[in-house]
Amino acid sequence: MFDMENRRAELLDKIEELILRKQYAQLRSLLLPMEAADIAQLCEELSEEQLPLVFRLLPKELAAEVFVELDSDEQEMLIRGFSNTELKEVLDELYLDDTVDIVEEMPANVVKRILRHSDPDTRKSINEILKYPEDSTGSIMTTEYVDLQKDMTVAAAFKRIRRTGPDKETINICYVIDKNRRLIGLVSIRTLLLADEDAVIEDIMETSIVSVSTLDDQELTARALSKYDFLALPVVDTENRLVGIVTVDDAMDVLQDEVTEDIQLMAAILPSDKPYLKNGIFEIFRARIPWLLLLMISATFTGQIIAKFETALAAFTVLTAYIPMLMDTGGNSGSQASVTVIRGVSLGQIKFSDLPQVVWKETRVSIVCGVVLSAANFVKLMLVDRMLFHNSAVTVPVAATVCATLILTVFCAKLVGCTLPLLAKKIGFDPAVMASPFITTIVDAISLLIYFQFAALLLGI
Amino acid sequence: MFDMENRRAELLDKIEELILRKQYAQLRSLLLPMEAADIAQLCEELSEEQLPLVFRLLPKELAAEVFVELDSDEQEMLIRGFSNTELKEVLDELYLDDTVDIVEEMPANVVKRILRHSDPDTRKSINEILKYPEDSTGSIMTTEYVDLQKDMTVAAAFKRIRRTGPDKETINICYVIDKNRRLIGLVSIRTLLLADEDAVIEDIMETSIVSVSTLDDQELTARALSKYDFLALPVVDTENRLVGIVTVDDAMDVLQDEVTEDIQLMAAILPSDKPYLKNGIFEIFRARIPWLLLLMISATFTGQIIAKFETALAAFTVLTAYIPMLMDTGGNSGSQASVTVIRGVSLGQIKFSDLPQVVWKETRVSIVCGVVLSAANFVKLMLVDRMLFHNSAVTVPVAATVCATLILTVFCAKLVGCTLPLLAKKIGFDPAVMASPFITTIVDAISLLIYFQFAALLLGI
Numbered sequence: 001m002f003d004m005e006n007r008r009a010e011l012l013d014k015i016e017e018l019i020l021r022k023q024y025a026q027l028r029s030l031l032l033p034m035e036a037a038d039i040a041q042l043c044e045e046l047s048e049e050q051l052p053l054v055f056r057l058l059p060k061e062l063a064a065e066v067f068v069e070l071d072s073d074e075q076e077m078l079i080r081g082f083s084n085t086e087l088k089e090v091l092d093e094l095y096l097d098d099t100v101d102i103v104e105e106m107p108a109n110v111v112k113r114i115l116r117h118s119d120p121d122t123r124k125s126i127n128e129i130l131k132y133p134e135d136s137t138g139s140i141m142t143t144e145y146v147d148l149q150k151d152m153t154v155a156a157a158f159k160r161i162r163r164t165g166p167d168k169e170t171i172n173i174c175y176v177i178d179k180n181r182r183l184i185g186l187v188s189i190r191t192l193l194l195a196d197e198d199a200v201i202e203d204i205m206e207t208s209i210v211s212v213s214t215l216d217d218q219e220l221t222a223r224a225l226s227k228y229d230f231l232a233l234p235v236v237d238t239e240n241r242l243v244g245i246v247t248v249d250d251a252m253d254v255l256q257d258e259v260t261e262d263i264q265l266m267a268a269i270l271p272s273d274k275p276y277l278k279n280g281i282f283e284i285f286r287a288r289i290p291w292l293l294l295l296m297i298s299a300t301f302t303g304q305i306i307a308k309f310e311t312a313l314a315a316f317t318v319l320t321a322y323i324p325m326l327m328d329t330g331g332n333s334g335s336q337a338s339v340t341v342i343r344g345v346s347l348g349q350i351k352f353s354d355l356p357q358v359v360w361k362e363t364r365v366s367i368v369c370g371v372v373l374s375a376a377n378f379v380k381l382m383l384v385d386r387m388l389f390h391n392s393a394v395t396v397p398v399a400a401t402v403c404a405t406l407i408l409t410v411f412c413a414k415l416v417g418c419t420l421p422l423l424a425k426k427i428g429f430d431p432a433v434m435a436s437p438f439i440t441t442i443v444d445a446i447s448l449l450i451y452f453q454f455a456a457l458l459l460g461i
Numbered sequence: 462m463f464d465m466e467n468r469r470a471e472l473l474d475k476i477e478e479l480i481l482r483k484q485y486a487q488l489r490s491l492l493l494p495m496e497a498a499d500i501a502q503l504c505e506e507l508s509e510e511q512l513p514l515v516f517r518l519l520p521k522e523l524a525a526e527v528f529v530e531l532d533s534d535e536q537e538m539l540i541r542g543f544s545n546t547e548l549k550e551v552l553d554e555l556y557l558d559d560t561v562d563i564v565e566e567m568p569a570n571v572v573k574r575i576l577r578h579s580d581p582d583t584r585k586s587i588n589e590i591l592k593y594p595e596d597s598t599g600s601i602m603t604t605e606y607v608d609l610q611k612d613m614t615v616a617a618a619f620k621r622i623r624r625t626g627p628d629k630e631t632i633n634i635c636y637v638i639d640k641n642r643r644l645i646g647l648v649s650i651r652t653l654l655l656a657d658e659d660a661v662i663e664d665i666m667e668t669s670i671v672s673v674s675t676l677d678d679q680e681l682t683a684r685a686l687s688k689y690d691f692l693a694l695p696v697v698d699t700e701n702r703l704v705g706i707v708t709v710d711d712a713m714d715v716l717q718d719e720v721t722e723d724i725q726l727m728a729a730i731l732p733s734d735k736p737y738l739k740n741g742i743f744e745i746f747r748a749r750i751p752w753l754l755l756l757m758i759s760a761t762f763t764g765q766i767i768a769k770f771e772t773a774l775a776a777f778t779v780l781t782a783y784i785p786m787l788m789d790t791g792g793n794s795g796s797q798a799s800v801t802v803i804r805g806v807s808l809g810q811i812k813f814s815d816l817p818q819v820v821w822k823e824t825r826v827s828i829v830c831g832v833v834l835s836a837a838n839f840v841k842l843m844l845v846d847r848m849l850f851h852n853s854a855v856t857v858p859v860a861a862t863v864c865a866t867l868i869l870t871v872f873c874a875k876l877v878g879c880t881l882p883l884l885a886k887k888i889g890f891d892p893a894v895m896a897s898p899f900i901t902t903i904v905d906a907i908s909l910l911i912y913f914q915f916a917a918l919l920l921g922i
Contacts, residue, residue: 032669033668033669034669035669035671035689036689037688037689158654162654162655165651165654165655166655171654172633172650172651172692189650189654190626190632190633193619193622193623193626193632194626194627207494208493208494208495208496210496226710226714226717227498228496228498229498229710231633231692231709248710248713249690251713252687252709252713252716253687255713255716255717256687256716256808260808263723263724263727263800263804264801264804266724266727266800267796267797267896267897268793268796268797269797269800269801275805275808275810276801276802276810276811276819277805277811277815277818277819281822281825281826282829284822284826285826285829285830288794288797288826288830289830289833289834291793292790292793292794292797292834293833293834293837295789295790295793296786296789296834296837296838299785299786299789300786302785302786302789303783303785303786304782306781306782306784306785307782307852310778310779310781310782313778314775314778317771317772317774317775320767320774320781321764321767321768321771322764323767323784324760324763324764324767324784325757325760325761325763325764327785327788328757328763328898328902328905329753329756329757331901332729332752332756332898333749333753335728335898336728336729336749336753338728339724339727339728339730340725340728340730341737343721343724343725344736347717347721349736349737349738350737350738354738357738358738361737361738361742361745364742365742365745365746365749368742368743368746369746369750373750373753373757376754376757376758380758380761384761391768435728436796436897436898437789437792437793437796437897440789440792440793441789444785444789448785
């Protein structure tokens with residue numbers, strides 16, 4: 001199966017050759033057995049003339065599936081080339097949540113054209129979903145679910161599923177609602193299949209339901225789906241009326257995007273959901289420069305500390321050589337702690353109320369780490385720097401200064417590293433910002449202050 | 462729904478109170494409407510005496526579901542307390558892949574007891590799955606799927622699903638096999654429901670199937686499930702015989718664990734899949750110390766470079782103050798590039814063959830970033846350091862040295878940052894190792910070398 005990735009270049013050549021020779025029937029039979037996601041990947045490498053040609057060869061249903069998988073640039077290109085009939089055909093095949101995703105990415109004139117060619121019910125649903133805030137559960141839900149009444153028999157339920165099922169995103173879970181559309185139960189297709197034909201839905205439905213609200217953060221909804229191993233979650237409004245469902249495939253996409261966002265923030269990059277290779281130079285630049293500038297300016301403080309001790313350093317030049325090692329080790333220790341806590345918070349394993357427990361854990365870990373690092377460093381200073389490289393400036397007091405700094409720096413770094421993400425979370429910031437780059441900048445300054453204090457104490461500078 | 466998290470402390474108090482007062486019926490009705498995952502979370506905070514008590518109150522099926530969600534420590538504790546009958550009852554309710562997960566975490570004597578009380582078929586399957594390598598698809602698959610024959614009618618298929626379905630992990634997709642158990646098609650429950658009762662499976666099944674092999678990396682399998690939006694993927698052996706399926710809930714867990722592993726590697730931590738708060742001090746220490754030591758020793762080279770230019774620095778002490786800023790900005794620029802590439806590789810968006818394109822992109826981004834940072838820094842040096850702080854040592858040549866170093870450092874950092882992860886991938890290492898800490902150590906040395914070259918050139922040190 002994973003051949004696909006390796007065969008892409010070869011397939012692309014083949015497709016372009018068939019287009020050139022106008023052997024469309026052969027091209028069609030080459031594409032037909034492929035998965036929509038794979039065809040879309042190939043389509044993205046085709047030229048502006050080739051893409052519509054290939055697209056029109058696909059049967060309606062497959063074409064719609066491929067369309068959903070394309071990037072918004074290609075989608076826009078295709079829509080602009082579609083006749084009204086073609087546009088309507090594609091729109092009719094799409095699931096509602098996919099249509100909404102597409103509409104969200106298109107410029108206003110394309111959106112108008114899409115809405116004009118959607119049927120009135122769909123148009124109304126699209127407009128409603130568009131109203132939900134960007135990161136809300138409402139914005140990723142679909143309104144195409146199967147609903148049942150509690151007094152139906154299983155046979156009647158199957159009849160309804162057979163009649164309405166083809167247009168629904170999933171039939172694996174059906175939702176039971178009362179006359180006011182309030183959600184009162186759910187029943188899986190498995191339960192229905194294993195039940196007696198005459199059984200009444202009310203007697204077989206599950207009534208302890210986990211549901212989410214339209215305004216819940218979509219990341220929380222996705223995590224809940226993953227935690228409970230559900231295939232879909234019902235979405236209700238403030239009066240517990242069923243308004244939609246979120247399916248597991250959309251939840252997976254949400255989780256993947258959130259992780260990418262977290263990782264970008266941790267590396268001091270402003271989040272973007274465009275794939276790297278599709279992103280322009282200035283988009284990448286804009287995402288990276290703010291933090292670089294901010295952190296560069298912040299590093300000024302570290303410079304000020306060094307400048308303040310310039311004369312002392314001039315007298316003990318050997319101390320300068322250990323500044324990078326102290327700053328790096330501090331930075332690394334701090335980011336180990338911060339990244340661990342950030343991930344724990346994302347996964348819902350660590351909460352603000354765990355702060356004392358986290359601090360106590362990190363305190364003990366930092367002492368063990370600090371002592372081991374410090375001992376290793378002392379041996380290295382004495383054996384390598386002093387004896388091997390004959391650097392007579394590396395005296396025992398100098399080594400003691402470096403090693404004492406190391407222990408205290410690791411301790412402070414771990415403490416700062418584990419505390420800041422939780423504090424950020426508490427005051428409503430994304431904890432991921434408190435990762436390596438930010439922690440490093442703070443720990444740099446701390447480590448230098450500690451260094452010069454110990455130097456004053458032990459070396460009398 | 463998300464009340465659960467906030468109500469945990471309150472619920473826990475209530476549970477402990479009910480245990481104390483021996484009001485077991487009330488305790489049972491408190492737990493019954495909850496999801497298994499939530500009960501498990503509560504159970505983990507109970508004492509060794511309370512846990513078995515609560516567990517025994519649950520109905521068989523729910524108890525098994527809760528058991529699966531518990532951490533391995535609690536599972537072991539419960540198993541050790543189970544009578545043989547109790548153990549058999551729980552095992553009978555478990556899905557095969559869950560049993561395997563549990564067996565993998567238990568000490569040998571507990572494993573023996575589990576195998577002794579599993580029925581012979583299950584025992585055989587467990588032993589087979591245990592044989593697959595740790596990260597392989599075989600090790601996360603289940604053998605409990607619905608299989609159909611191509612000459613069955615839809616009515617016969619439903620009969621088979623009704624008969625065998627209760628023990629299957631999913632009935633949403635059924636697999637069609639020939640007499641040699643070779644996979645020849647699949648059919649979703651939706652297709653079956655919408656088809657005519659007399660239709661023959663062969664005529665309605667889908668034959669262009671995406672399948673994975675038992676030895677495929679489980680991360681690739683999980684990504685494929687996510688890419689194609691499937692609910693399950695069939696797993697075949699080298700002769701295309703169906704041996705199992707991987708379901709979407711397991712794929713989500715794999716993806717989540719892989720991300721945690723990547724993030725840990727990126728922060729120079731050896732991966733562990735135990736939640737942070739459950740991990741002991743020495744386990745955390747062992748995961749963190751190797752990289753800290755290695756990186757500390759590597760920083761020695763940076764120190765050597767400074768030591769070599771000690772006398773020059775003593776003459777131009779002002780240069781020392783800008784070392785942290787140069788190293789940090791270089792490190793941040795490099796990790797922005799490396800983390801972006803690492804994530805792109807994980808998501809399958811960037812391959813080794815994209816290296817030239819990546820390098821060309823980063824080259825241009827680095828020039829724009831470098832020039833902007835450098836200009837900002839020049840203004841800051843002249844206006845703040847020289848004019849505001851009256852530091853007369855900050856002359857135009859000094860500022861020029863710092864700014865020229867900045868441009869070249871950012872350029873080198875981005876290049877190293879985008880290249881190393883792809884090279885690591887090429888030679889079979891995990892690209893995530895080539896993230897911030899490692900890149901920082903390399904870029905530190907590079908930035909200092911550049912700094913002293915420019916200083917020699919512009920200041921004649």
